Amino acid sequence: MSAQVSRAAIIWAIVRKDLREYSRERFFVVITVISILIYGIAFWLMPSSVDESFAVGIHQTGMDEIFAAAMGDQGVGIELVQFETVAALEAALGMVDAEPEEPLAIGLAFPDDFLQRVAAGQQTTVR
Secondary structure, three states: OOOOOHHHHHHHEEEEEEHHHHHHHHHHHHHHHHHHHHHHHHHHHHHOOOOOOEEEEEEEEOOOOHHHHHHHHOOOOOOEEEOOHHHHHHHHHOOOOOOOOOOOEEEEEEOOOHHHHHHHOOOOOOO
């Protein structure tokens, strides 16, 4: 009768065989070591925390109640910034020649008749 071989012994034999074959090719060994080092260095250089919030500029007319409710619920990392004119919003987005003091990530310009068109079922465009 032959002796029973455990599964762990079989797996360990396969791993040893694969490592032996792998170590014969010096290029793959060097590339593996370099990639592990680069990954470790990149992980070490990453900041421990990040600012996960961004600002959204909004120009709207007639929707003050909607945006007041939305601005009161700003715990999700989105800061809503109201602008009186489209030109002021474009300036804050850096769409004009002057550099903005604090650039915005995105801007939404609702047309003046936005609510009336939506209520009437007409298509409208938000820039």
